[in-house]
Ligand SMILES: Nc1ncnc2c1ncn2[C@@H]1O[C@H](COP(=O)(O)OP(=O)(O)O)[C@@H](O)[C@H]1O
Ligand SMILES: CC(=O)OP(=O)(O)O
């Protein structure tokens with residue numbers, strides 16, 4: 001069975017095509033700058049040269065059409081026909097309280113994803129565009145959705161409630177949901193395998209540090225707390241998102257600057273974080289480069305980012321009354337040696353005996369970056385949300401066939 005996995009963003013679509021029978025990736029790639037006349041398709045078929053194309057792609061249906069076209073292209077393709085795609089699995093960021101696991105797409109499911117638009121305004125509307133675009137191009141192919149929130153549905157009430165009037169939870173479902181669950185779950189399982197210990201006996205702090213970033217406290221394989229909240233804005237400082245702040249700032253700034261709700265939300269989601277403090281970029285690579293060149297604002301942005309991350313690791317260690325291993329994953333967590341070094345060196349009090357040499361070596365592979373005998377181990381585990389989505393989709397499609 002071949003499964004196409006799609007992670008649709010507002011201006012991008014990332015995809016990966018799996019052959020589930022032998023667990024291989026047939027191709028992966030992305031379309032970026034959707035909505036512009038110079039959109040980019042980058043296609044990486046396995047065993048063949050990469051393929052780039054700049055094209056006018058104004059909306060998601062065309063983007064998905066281009067992806068399907070390149071998958072069956074005589075030269076760059078990996079399939080003879082799109083009828084060889086048996087199912088499509090989508091990442092969906094917000095599943096609210098309705099979805100505790102992955103499901104096949106139905107009209108009811110789509111209605112619920114739409115109802116949750118308000119809670120994940122950067123993500124859910126784009127996912128819905130992805131689902132509709134697949135329907136338009138391949139009406140008969142089953143689709144499944146895999147939610148970022150599902151893994152965190154195990155959080156206890158003391159972790160998921162906000163200390164505000166309970167009516168807000170009862171009437172409007174105002175609570176903490178948490179995100180990146182697919183990744184936190186995957187790296188927890190991989191960490192247990194790497195350590196050669198049962199997941200059921202481990203206390204882990206998993207740090208998914210990408211463009212969006214979150215930490216999770218994973219005890220016995222269950223998420224017991226996580227840093228993102230009702231929306232993916234809470235918690236750590238991110239590329240363009242503020243993370244935690246005093247909620248009184250919101251009405252204060254709205255009054256002082258005469259901002260609307262939409263404007264203040266955009267400020268905190270799209271114009272804060274690394275971007276705002278550095279004045280340079282939301283991309284950690286550029287921050288690290290500028291910091292190395294002595295740029296003061298980039299240094300401050302880096303210091304705030306790593307300081308806030310270290311505080312969360314400390315908090316989650318306290319939440320679980322201990323930690324066996326800390327795991328770094330996602331774009332920044334997997335690739336930024338500087339970030340890992342600064343965070344780990346500030347955790348020596350916990351028993352983290354950082355290994356600078358190991359930290360520098362072996363990009364793209366699972367590794368340990370603490371010395372032999374370190375009381376708390378620190379691991380780098382590349383995440384693979386797409387593979388988890390493909391597996392869940394596979395299971396659902398097989399079950400539906402009976
Ligand atoms: N070598 C690197 N050093 C530091 N940061 C990196 C490096 N490579 C990638 N990144 C960071 O990873 C981020 C993207 O992470 P990713 O997990 O792909 O995010 P998302 O899935 O949210 O788009 C980029 O914004 C960039 O800052
Ligand atoms: C939930 C979330 O923040 O996702 P991403 O990191 O892909 O933006």
Ligand SMILES: [Mg+2]
Pocket residue numbers: 210211212330
């Ligand atoms: Mg991501």
